[in-house]
Amino acid sequence: xxxxxxxxxxxxxxxxxxxxxxxxxxQSVSSNLAWxxxxxxxxxxxxxxxxxxxxxxxxxxxxxxxxGTEFTLTIxxxxxxxxxxxxCQQYNNWPLFGGGTKVEIK
Amino acid sequence: xxxxxxxxxxxxxxxxxxxVSCKASGYTFTSYGISWVRQAPGQGLxxxxxxxxxxxxxxxxQKLQGRVTMTTDTSTSTAYMELRSLRSDxxxxxxxxxxxxxxxxxxxxxxxxxxxxxSS
Numbered sequence: 556x557x558x559x560x561x562x563x564x565x566x567x568x569x570x571x572x573x574x575x576x577x578x579x580x581x582q583s584v585s586s587n588l589a590w591x592x593x594x595x596x597x598x599x600x601x602x603x604x605x606x607x608x609x610x611x612x613x614x615x616x617x618x619x620x621x622x623g624t625e626f627t628l629t630i631x632x633x634x635x636x637x638x639x640x641x642x643c644q645q646y647n648n649w650p651l652f653g654g655g656t657k658v659e660i661k
Numbered sequence: 662x663x664x665x666x667x668x669x670x671x672x673x674x675x676x677x678x679x680x681v682s683c684k685a686s687g688y689t690f691t692s693y694g695i696s697w698v699r700q701a702p703g704q705g706l707x708x709x710x711x712x713x714x715x716x717x718x719x720x721x722x723q724k725l726q727g728r729v730t731m732t733t734d735t736s737t738s739t740a741y742m743e744l745r746s747l748r749s750d751x752x753x754x755x756x757x758x759x760x761x762x763x764x765x766x767x768x769x770x771x772x773x774x775x776x777x778x779x780s781s
Contacts, residue, residue: 589767591706598756598771599698599706610769642706646765649722650696650708 557581559645561653567661574630576656578643583623587647590619590628593655594639602641603628633658663687665757665772672778673747680743681775683757690738691715694760696768697731697742699753709755711764712740720764747779 558581568574578588586606591599601610603619606626616631630637638660643653668682683695697709710721712731719731730743740757755775758768 587765591768598758598774599768600771601767601769604767604769644706644767646767648765649720650698650765650767652706652708654705 557584557645557648557651559643559651559653561641561643561656563656564654565657565659567659568633569661570635571632572661574633574637574658576628576630576641576658578621578626578628578653580624580626580645584645584647586622587645588619588621588626589644589646590617591642591644592637592639593642599642630658663759663770665759665770667755667757667772667775670776670778672780674781675747675749675779677747677779678743678745679747679777680741681755681757681777683740683742683772685714685738685740685759688759690733691735692761694763694766695731695733695740696758696760696764696766697729698756698758698768700756700774701750701753704753707753709742711760711766713763714740744777747777749779751777752779753777 560579562577588606590603593599607619640655640657664686666684691714694713696711712719732741757772759770760766
């Protein structure tokens, strides 16, 4: 059974700084990896699929990389609206989400 | 634009059943599948299962097998998720989400969520 592990659990970042979030799979998921952003009281929003393809309407400051078991979501310059919880999800098998990383204001 | 609109909040007693609806618009309903994802209070996301709106095929998460049933009504572009024998740990926000390729897929559009509270 695949396990998805996100780190860190919480990331404190100042506006304008770069944020790097990690997602690790316990076995290879190829490039079948998506990233979502969730704000309080809202549904998740698709950011990235195929490990590195931005979804429609997603700003270029969001980028994804990796394949196999190691993946990264980078937010190049954090804006106020980017403070949220981020989840990775593998879909190489039954969909499975990581535990999430909360990006908070430093 | 694509919209998934879910039914309202529910309060149920342990042992009861709940049925949540998800009405789709803005796309050809039978071209996508619908997954259901739930989120317990303060917790992460858990995939519950998927249904093809094209032919009604389903795949359910193993832990929910026997308690969950997903259906669609193509005449109204609506998907349904029924969960039976409710327990307190079924208290969660339940989301429907669309996926293009099948049960192994990411989710590009989401409903607004339906809070189901299980309490005696």
